[in-house]
Amino acid sequence: MSGNMRSEGISYGEGYSRFLQDKMRQLEETNLLLRDRLEKIEQESRYYQEMQVRYEREIKRLRSELEKLRTPPMLVGTVVNVIDSKRLVVRSSTGPQYVVTYARQYVEPSELVPGARVALNQESLAVVSVLPSARDPSVCGMEVIESPDVDYSMIGGLAEQIEEIREVVELPLTAPERFERVGVEPPRGVLLIGPPGTGKTLLAKAVAKRTSATFIRVVGSELVQKYIGEGARMVRELFAMAKEKAPSILFIDEIDAIATRRMDDGSSGEREVQRTLMQLLAEIDGFDPRGNVRIIGATNRPDILDPALLRPGRFDRIIEIPIPDKEARAEIFRIHTARLKLKRDVDLAKLAELTENATGADIKAIVTEAGMLTVKANKRAVGMEEFEHAIKKVMVNGHRGYMMSLKDMSAMFR
């Protein structure tokens, strides 16, 4: 072949150039292929780089999370005084006061005002953040219900009491001019007393609904705090909040927790509870009875209340919530069975007859239990049979010879 090429120059040249052209085409194709592949590889590389960035970010996040888990808990303190732009005095929740600095990158200096609640680093006690004000209801266990979902129609058998509470709580809020005209001061506080489960809390909520006032509910035991002065501070803040959100109804449920008769047993816990009570009395004395804040207290232990609380000008109207009589019980049965599918044989008057001494809460429990029995037996509607079972179950479980009669209760106030 090579000899042939050398002897015939032209054909040699033609063949060679064809060969070269072929070769070039081949190379170009290969080049294209390679370029394709390169592009793909570059794409992949970009993808992996992205992934890397993402994973690095994830690592960073997890690291910082770990760090957070490792940081020691912070102390809670209150700013007492700001000395200068670098130092301030804080009182730690354990009592003593300290001069401390604060972390500029986390804390806005303008938020550091006396009385602000702050978080302190455990070692240096430097302020690391400013906490939301204790007046924020979630912080100190108050419950603010803008408009509760209980209506007078959901309360059975307390028509007289409803009338009375409307007179002394609702009227001063809705028609204050009537009191002004006559020149009489409406009672400042109303105390609801009665055995457990008779509808005291229910009644207070219903009033709030009707007046469209802000309803602030606090349970007495939440005002009993461990540290000196904390309970009194909470009472102060409670009243400040009630004024801020006026018109409002401040409802102190289970008020006996802070208002037990003062007995000096000398324990510091006892003294702290008393300090809280004194603050409560001072706050009640301090506000304008014609203003648009009403106080309602409720307790099922009126026998242990401090008489100072019942003095005129404080809780000077007492509303007794009795155990429901037969008619009231039928009414309460009607309310609680309203949404239930009942068989024809169900006779509410008969049920009321069968449930002597039952409270509203008992009746609610009976209705629920009867419903449960019906579901368990896979029946379509609740019948008398289920109710009778439920009555046996609830009334035996809960009962209960300790209940004093209302006569005994009211006798205690004389």
Ligand SMILES: Nc1ncnc2c1ncn2[C@@H]1O[C@H](COP(=O)(O)OP(=O)(O)OP(=O)(O)O)[C@@H](O)[C@H]1O
């Ligand atoms: N008169 C009533 N009418 C309708 N339901 C009632 C009545 N009394 C009580 N109940 C039912 O019982 C439940 C408990 O009542 P409530 O919380 O008002 O009792 P209480 O008097 O505040 O008791 P305690 O002294 O234990 O706080 C209510 O949610 C309601 O379902």
Ligand SMILES: [Mg+2]
């Ligand atoms: Mg209650």
